[in-house]
Structure formats: structure tokens, C-alpha cells
Amino acid sequence: MARTSSSSGEVEEEKGKEEEKKQLKQNQKQKKEALGWIEWLRGWVYLIYEMLFQRIIASHLQNPLPLPPANDLSCIVTGSTSGIGREIARQLAEAGAHVVMAVRNTKAAHELIQKWQTEWSGIGLPLNIEVMELDLLSLDSVARFAEAWNARMGPLHVLINNAGIFSIGEPQKFSKDKYEAHMQVNHLAPALLSILLLPSLLKGSPSRIINLNSIMHYVGFVDVEDMNVVSGKRKYTSLVGYSSSKLAQVMFSSVLHKRLPAEATISVLCVSPGIVQTNVARDLPKIVQAAYHLIPYFIFNAQEGSRSALFAATDPQVPEYCELLKADEWPVCAFLSHDCRPTNPSEEAHNIETSYQVWEKTLEMIGLPSDAVERLLQGEEVKCRYGA
Numbered sequence: 216m217a218r219t220s221s222s223s224g225e226v227e228e229e230k231g232k233e234e235e236k237k238q239l240k241q242n243q244k245q246k247k248e249a250l251g252w253i254e255w256l257r258g259w260v261y262l263i264y265e266m267l268f269q270r271i272i273a274s275h276l277q278n279p280l281p282l283p284p285a286n287d288l289s290c291i292v293t294g295s296t297s298g299i300g301r302e303i304a305r306q307l308a309e310a311g312a313h314v315v316m317a318v319r320n321t322k323a324a325h326e327l328i329q330k331w332q333t334e335w336s337g338i339g340l341p342l343n344i345e346v347m348e349l350d351l352l353s354l355d356s357v358a359r360f361a362e363a364w365n366a367r368m369g370p371l372h373v374l375i376n377n378a379g380i381f382s383i384g385e386p387q388k389f390s391k392d393k394y395e396a397h398m399q400v401n402h403l404a405p406a407l408l409s410i411l412l413l414p415s416l417l418k419g420s421p422s423r424i425i426n427l428n429s430i431m432h433y434v435g436f437v438d439v440e441d442m443n444v445v446s447g448k449r450k451y452t453s454l455v456g457y458s459s460s461k462l463a464q465v466m467f468s469s470v471l472h473k474r475l476p477a478e479a480t481i482s483v484l485c486v487s488p489g490i491v492q493t494n495v496a497r498d499l500p501k502i503v504q505a506a507y508h509l510i511p512y513f514i515f516n517a518q519e520g521s522r523s524a525l526f527a528a529t530d531p532q533v534p535e536y537c538e539l540l541k542a543d544e545w546p547v548c549a550f551l552s553h554d555c556r557p558t559n560p561s562e563e564a565h566n567i568e569t570s571y572q573v574w575e576k577t578l579e580m581i582g583l584p585s586d587a588v589e590r591l592l593q594g595e596e597v598k599c600r601y602g603a
């Protein structure tokens with residue numbers, strides 16, 4: 216008799232749990248539809264505010280940002296043939312770092328190196344800079360790049376995931392891996408690169424993973440069931456593609472930051488470069504591009520835009536700050552603003568539940584097991600669907 220009542224109690228408990236799950240799913244469904252309009256509006260206000268006042272807010276910073284000697288650093292900078300990445304690579308090399316330009320146009324990178332070496336001759340020792348091929352539109356290319364780097368058995372101190380696209384006004388495109396192009400270049404490929412390079416980052420620890428993010432993530436929304444924006448629930452625009460990919464990157468980075476044990480001393484950060492005049496606007500209509508040129512006062516040049524990433528890569532207090540966030544169980548990873556000060560990512564980026572879903576979904580999409588981080592840190596080999 217006692218057994219019967221305890222088992223009916225268990226049934227009740229099970230029912231209760233089922234109800235809870237249903238409720239949770241219901242809530243998630245409601246939340247997943249879109250970004251709340253107040254958050255969305257707040258995001259745009261913040262964006263306009265940054266555009267109008269970024270120069271004043273960052274007026275305490277020198278340009279170029281003075282860097283400490285970086286002779287003992289090995290750094291990978293993706294997308295360093297133009298814009299912000301080009302500035303980051305050049306300045307790190309001039310500070311003495313060993314820099315790898317991870318690019319798809321290797322010819323352009325070699326030409327740049329030649330130019331920089333000529334300009335630098337007579338000022339200091341030749342720059343320690345090299346080129347490796349990386350096409351973020353191919354996850355095979357990412358895995359091959361990581362394999363080649365890890366095979367050197369050397370330390371990696373700084374990985375700068377800079378390369379990115381914002382194909383303004385263009386129709387939706389997909390990579391050969393069948394992922395929406397913004398999501399792949401801005402989030403999935405850098406995520407795969409960061410994880411596959413963990414063994415080298417561990418050798419170089421204290422080391423840093425720095426993601427060039429954007430305040431546009433404030434107006435982004437990630438639907439984990441529709442990362443490619445193909446379901447029709449949301450209308451695809453390049454703005455949706457770009458802002459979702461940048462938000463996905465913040466969410467993924469926040470979970471990575473949490474999953475890396477403090478002893479690993481690998482810091483994970485996102486930075487906003489500000490609103491910067493680069494080739495990122497290459498797809499804008501000519502008239503808008505002309506307007507862009509007419510407002511140089513408000514818009515940073517590439518050198519100004521490189522400061523937050525360079526600060527994140529070299530400031531000695533950055534690892535300590537990241538550890539502090541970890542110890543405080545802060546829900547998001549470190550996010551530095553264009554003025555090199557810590558700032559808070561969007562409200563949606565603080566959604567821990569969605570962040571973990573983004574983490575799981577991303578690992579699935581990039582062909583890694585869910586315990587890839589833990590296994591790589593223990594020195595185990597991890598099979599990736601790509602690159603073999």
C-alpha cells in the first residue's frame with residue numbers, strides 16, 4: 216500500500232515536471248519569435264549615439280594606440296588584407312610580435328608585407344610577419360588552417376577573429392557548407408577556428424581570443440532553430456544576417472569563456488571597433504558611400520578602429536579582468552567598446568538559456584562533439600567533420 220502511494224506520488228511528480236517543461240518550451244517559443252521592440256529601439260538609439268559621439272567618447276585615446284613591446288607574442292589575425300585587420304596586423308608586427316596574416320587573398324597579403332617591410336626598414340628589425348591561407352566561407356579551409364598551425368607545435372598567444380562581411384543590400388547567399396554567408400564568416404568559422412586552436416592557445420597561455428564584434432549585435436536576434444534564416448519566420452535582409460551573426464558570436468563566446476577553466480588562462484573577449492570607414496561598406500549604393508565620405512568627422516579611420524582590438528590583445532590587465540568576470544559568474548564574456556573600456560553587451564546577449572542553445576547548435580553545425588573543449592584541453596584528439 217505504502218509502495219502504491221509512493222509510486223502515485225512519483226507519477227504526480229513526473230506530471231509536474233512535464234508541465235514545467237511544457238511551460239518552459241512555451242516561454243521559449245514566445246521569446247524566440249523576435250527581439251522585443253523596446254530592446255530593438257534601444258539598440259538603434261545606442262547605435263546612433265555611438266555614431267554621433269564615438270569620437271568624443273574615445274577622445275582620451277591616442278592614435279595610433281601606443282603598444283607595449285610584443286616580441287614574445289605569436290598572433291594570428293584573420294582578414295588582415297584590408298580595413299581594421301590590416302592595421303591590427305601591421306601595428307602588432309611593428310611592436311615586435313610574430314604575426315600570421317590568415318587571409319583568402321595571399322597575393323595581396325604578400326604585397327602588403329613587402330610594402331610594410333620597405334616602410335619599416337631603417338626604423339627597426341625586419342617585421343616578423345607571414346601569410347597563411349584561410350577562407351572562412353569553407354569550414355574545410357578553417358580546419359586545414361588549424362591543423363597546419365597546431366602541427367608547428369608552437370604556442371599561440373593571440374587569436375584575432377577579425378575577418379567579417381556585411382553584404383549590405385545583397386540577396387541571401389550560402390557557403391558551400393550550406394550555411395548563410397554572414398553566419399558562417401562572422402560566427403561559425405571563427406568559432407571553429409577558436410576551438411581547433413585551443414591546444415596551441417593552451418601552449419601559449421596566458422593567451423587571448425579576440426572577436427571583432429559590433430554594436431549591431433544590439434539589434435540582432437538568434438533563432439536557434441533557424442540559424443540560416445530560411446524558415447520564413449523572419450524575412451531575410453543583410454541587416455538580419457549581420458546582426459544575428461554578431462549576436463551569435465557574443466553568445467557563443469560567453470559560453471566558451473565559462474567553459475574554459477581558470478587554470479587554462481585563455482581569455483575570451485568581444486570588442487567593438489566603433490563605426491569605421493573600411494571596405495565593409497563596399498556593397499553600399501554609390502550615393503550612400505559618397506555620404507559616408509562626407510561625414511569623416513563622425514566615422515573612425517581604420518587606425519582608430521583598430522584600437523579596441525589592439526588594446527584587448529596587449530593590455531596586461533585584460534586577463535585579470537576576464538578572470539574577475541568568470542569568478543563573479545557574470546553571464547557574458549568581456550566586451551570592450553571602441554573606447555577600450557568595458558561595456559555591457561545587449562540584453563539579449565545575457566539570455567543564458569539561448570546562449571547555451573547557440574553553443575550546442577554551433578558545435579553541431581561546425582561538426583564538433585559537445586565536449587570538444589574539455590577533450591582538447593586534456594590533450595585528446597577530437598574529430599571534426601571538416602578538414603580531414
Ligand SMILES: NC(=O)c1ccc[n+]([C@@H]2O[C@H](COP(=O)([O-])OP(=O)(O)OC[C@H]3O[C@@H](n4cnc5c(N)ncnc54)[C@H](OP(=O)(O)O)[C@@H]3O)[C@@H](O)[C@H]2O)c1
Nearest residue numbers: 294296297298299350351352378379429490491493494495
Ligand atoms: N567597419 C565598421 O564600421 C565595423 C563596425 C563594427 C564591426 N566591424 C567588424 O570589424 C571586422 C573588420 O571589418 P572591416 O571594417 O575592416 O571590413 P573590411 O575592410 O571589409 O575587411 C574585412 C576583411 O575580412 C576578410 N574576409 C571577408 N570574407 C572572408 C573570407 N571568406 N575568408 C577570409 N577572409 C575574409 C576580407 O578579405 P578580402 O580583402 O579578401 O575581401 C577583409 O580582409 C569585421 O568583423 C566587421 O564586422 C566593422
